[in-house]
Amino acid sequence: MTKPNERKLTIARAMAEATAQEMRLDPGVFVMGEDIAALGGVYGNTRGLLDEFGPERIRDTPISETAFIGAAVGAAQDGMRPVVELMFVDFFGVCFDAIYNLMAKNIYFSGGNLKVPMVLMTSTGGGYSDGGQHSQCLYGTFAHLPGMKVVAPSNAYDAKGLMTAALRDDSPVVYMYHKGLQGMGWLGTEPGATVHVPEESYTVEIGKAKVVREGRDVTIVSLGLGVHNALKAAKTLEGKGVSAEVVDLVSLVPLDRETIRASVAKTGRLIVVDEDYQSYGVSGEIIACVTEHDISVLKAAPKRVAFPDVPIPYARVMEQYCLPNPDKIVAAWDEMGAMQPA
Amino acid sequence: MAPTRDEQHWMYRNMVTSRRFENAIAKIYFEGKTPAFNMANGPIPGEMHLSDGQEPVAVGVCAHLNPEDVVTATHRPHHQAIAKGVDLDKMAAEIFGKASGLSGGRGGHMHLFDTDVNFACSGIIAQGMGPAVGAALSRKMQGKPGVAVAFVGEGAVNQGGWHEAMNLAAVWNLPFVCVIEDNAWGISVAKSAATAVATNDVRAAAYGIPGTRVEGNDPFAIYDAAGTAIARARNGDGPSLIEVETYRLAGHFMGDAEGYRPEGEKDGLFAKDPIPAMRARLLKEGTASEEELAAIESAAEARVDAAITFARDSADPAPEDALTAVFAA
Ligand SMILES: Cc1ncc(C[n+]2csc(CCOP(=O)(O)OP(=O)(O)O)c2C)c(N)n1
Numbered sequence: 013m014t015k016p017n018e019r020k021l022t023i024a025r026a027m028a029e030a031t032a033q034e035m036r037l038d039p040g041v042f043v044m045g046e047d048i049a050a051l052g053g054v055y056g057n058t059r060g061l062l063d064e065f066g067p068e069r070i071r072d073t074p075i076s077e078t079a080f081i082g083a084a085v086g087a088a089q090d091g092m093r094p095v096v097e098l099m100f101v102d103f104f105g106v107c108f109d110a111i112y113n114l115m116a117k118n119i120y121f122s123g124g125n126l127k128v129p130m131v132l133m134t135s136t137g138g139g140y141s142d143g144g145q146h147s148q149c150l151y152g153t154f155a156h157l158p159g160m161k162v163v164a165p166s167n168a169y170d171a172k173g174l175m176t177a178a179l180r181d182d183s184p185v186v187y188m189y190h191k192g193l194q195g196m197g198w199l200g201t202e203p204g205a206t207v208h209v210p211e212e213s214y215t216v217e218i219g220k221a222k223v224v225r226e227g228r229d230v231t232i233v234s235l236g237l238g239v240h241n242a243l244k245a246a247k248t249l250e251g252k253g254v255s256a257e258v259v260d261l262v263s264l265v266p267l268d269r270e271t272i273r274a275s276v277a278k279t280g281r282l283i284v285v286d287e288d289y290q291s292y293g294v295s296g297e298i299i300a301c302v303t304e305h306d307i308s309v310l311k312a313a314p315k316r317v318a319f320p321d322v323p324i325p326y327a328r329v330m331e332q333y334c335l336p337n338p339d340k341i342v343a344a345w346d347e348m349g350a351m352q353p354a
Numbered sequence: 355m356a357p358t359r360d361e362q363h364w365m366y367r368n369m370v371t372s373r374r375f376e377n378a379i380a381k382i383y384f385e386g387k388t389p390a391f392n393m394a395n396g397p398i399p400g401e402m403h404l405s406d407g408q409e410p411v412a413v414g415v416c417a418h419l420n421p422e423d424v425v426t427a428t429h430r431p432h433h434q435a436i437a438k439g440v441d442l443d444k445m446a447a448e449i450f451g452k453a454s455g456l457s458g459g460r461g462g463h464m465h466l467f468d469t470d471v472n473f474a475c476s477g478i479i480a481q482g483m484g485p486a487v488g489a490a491l492s493r494k495m496q497g498k499p500g501v502a503v504a505f506v507g508e509g510a511v512n513q514g515g516w517h518e519a520m521n522l523a524a525v526w527n528l529p530f531v532c533v534i535e536d537n538a539w540g541i542s543v544a545k546s547a548a549t550a551v552a553t554n555d556v557r558a559a560a561y562g563i564p565g566t567r568v569e570g571n572d573p574f575a576i577y578d579a580a581g582t583a584i585a586r587a588r589n590g591d592g593p594s595l596i597e598v599e600t601y602r603l604a605g606h607f608m609g610d611a612e613g614y615r616p617e618g619e620k621d622g623l624f625a626k627d628p629i630p631a632m633r634a635r636l637l638k639e640g641t642a643s644e645e646e647l648a649a650i651e652s653a654a655e656a657r658v659d660a661a662i663t664f665a666r667d668s669a670d671p672a673p674e675d676a677l678t679a680v681f682a683a
Pocket residue numbers: 046075077099103106429430477478479506507508509510537539540541602606
């Protein structure tokens with residue numbers, strides 16, 4: 013239900029609005045990618061931009077990710093502020109050198125003399141049976157490599173503010189938006205992602221996590237779609253008398269370790285929910301940032317609800333078996349053999 | 355090089371089978387997806403890329419191939435799979451995500467693998483090129499017969515990987531043919547907006563190999579061009595590049611509103627539908643009688659019906675089987 017004065021937007025529209033507002037202010041901002049002009053982006057996040065800004069600044073590209081992402085690096089170093097779209101994060105394989113050896117390293121290689129103000133937008137996530145080359149998250153893959161900021165909004169308010177912040181940042185920002193949150197009807201959409209978005213421009217700080225639900229007994233940390241699963245699980249847990257706190261990471265790089273540690277210090281228990289592959293990734297990093305800091309705050313061994321270490325299967329029953337969901341989060345709590353909540 | 359009468363019947367049969375198969379898939383695809391179109395729902399979830407209109411390319415090329423020859427296909431693989439002889443029951447079951455599917459439901463429509471006929475796909479643009487070139491290399495090194503064909507869309511030629519594989523095939527003189535299905539569109543981006551040359555046959559010059567362009571989506575002309583290229587590869591004379599003008603009668607994927615197409619373009623394409631055109635030609639040239647064509651069509655229909663029934667009636671995979679087959683048995 014939309015209340016009076018409420019301006020509910022999808023993440024797709026929030027991203028497009030932030031981009032348009034920055035394009036009006038800064039002639040250096042321009043967009044390149046596949047199907048981002050006339051089509052408005054496969055996920056709608058550049059819709060309307062071609063009409064307002066024309067083909068000089070809203071550029072459909074050939075299917076040449078290495079070339080146009082590399083070109084964005086060059087343009088960014090030369091005074092522009094390019095936004096590029098990698099349609100599915102899964103496609104990073106054909107262009108990763110431009111991303112992690114150029115975009116992510118040139119500031120450092122120049123001893124800080126260069127700026128690389130660019131945004132790489134890319135869609136993540138599965139759950140709709142698109143198979144193993146169109147359903148991955150790869151959060152950990154990007155966050156692992158130094159030199160690029162990485163953000164992943166869970167709702168339209170953060171999506172707009174993060175996009176504005178990313179466009180004003182002088183360092184490269186990888187902007188990972190989840191297909192299931194995008195508000196495109198054809199992918200099904202998590203309603204919780206479509207929220208009030210102020211019309212005027214604002215920023216959401218990159219590198220700051222948010223406590224989106226307060227609780228006492230357990231901290232559930234997640235990002236993107238996982239935040240909504242965590243909130244649903246928290247509701248179920250509430251029915252069992254368990255008070256769950258939910259932390260939305262918002263950014264993976266920089267990672268707001270303070271907020272995570274403060275929450276776990278309060279609750280004493282930690283569940284990490286990550287749609288990315290379990291091993292060597294976000295879930296391990298979150299647990300490590302707590303345990304290496306102060307293991308004495310933990311009343312139980314931490315748990316993770318993540319995608320098992322297998323390629324993403326196509327068949328619905330198999331994919332759903334692998335994906336995190338609220339029931340698995342509740343089960344993780346049950347398995348913790350937790351003390352009775354206070 | 356002209357197809358024999360039997361080959362012409364084979365080509366027509368496979369075109370019709372492919373089209374009937376796509377029609378059946380298209381209909382079933384919308385089950386569970388109306389009134390609200392949500393890709394996650396229905397017996398066939400996920401993206402669906404149909405090949406309606408592009409059948410001549412598949413049959414014109416695969417008419418020259420044996421099961422031992424290698425084909426790599428794209429995100430739009432059904433017509434090629436059918437022409438290469440992929441098991442239709444198992445292919446349909448894979449598309450339905452069933453345990454009896456080619457990959458037990460792990461792959462899906464963009465990842466059809468049939469080792470019996472050396473068929474594989476990749477949903478990443480141009481990434482079938484490397485494996486096809488590698489198969490050609492392997493045959494050459496092992497002294498085993500067989501050629502490798504990579505089918506790609508015209509959008510794929512602007513990938514670095516496409517160029518690298520072409521050059522590798524040429525510099526090592528491998529039994530490889532790249533077939534470009536030029537349907538004029540890469541999703542919403544027109545070929546003319548994406549590719550600096552009007553036709554890609556000229557790119558063959560960059561690799562010092564023969565390049566041919568076939569106009570008009572004509573199965574006979576495709577047969578001719580492919581026959582020359584494949585014979586050349588079999589003889590050890592090296593790779594070739596063929597670009598075929600073809601038409602995408604469907605959207606890029608099912609659910610695509612195709613707002614980017616110029617007004618009336620689709621009507622023009624339907625008027626050039628290659629299946630009625632081939633039918634008319636077979637009749638006109640007396641290569642097939644009305645009765646023979648009707649028999650081919652009803653056999654194709656029955657074959658497709660049987661495959662769809664097989665797929666529908668098959669069991670779902672066990673969910674936990676998702677964790678198996680990651681490494682070789
Ligand atoms: C490396 C890579 N980039 C982008 C995509 C997304 N994508 C899927 S199909 C397609 C268009 C392909 O056009 P073309 O090669 O001409 O084949 P067609 O779809 O017309 O058959 C694009 C851009 C992809 N699958 N892989």
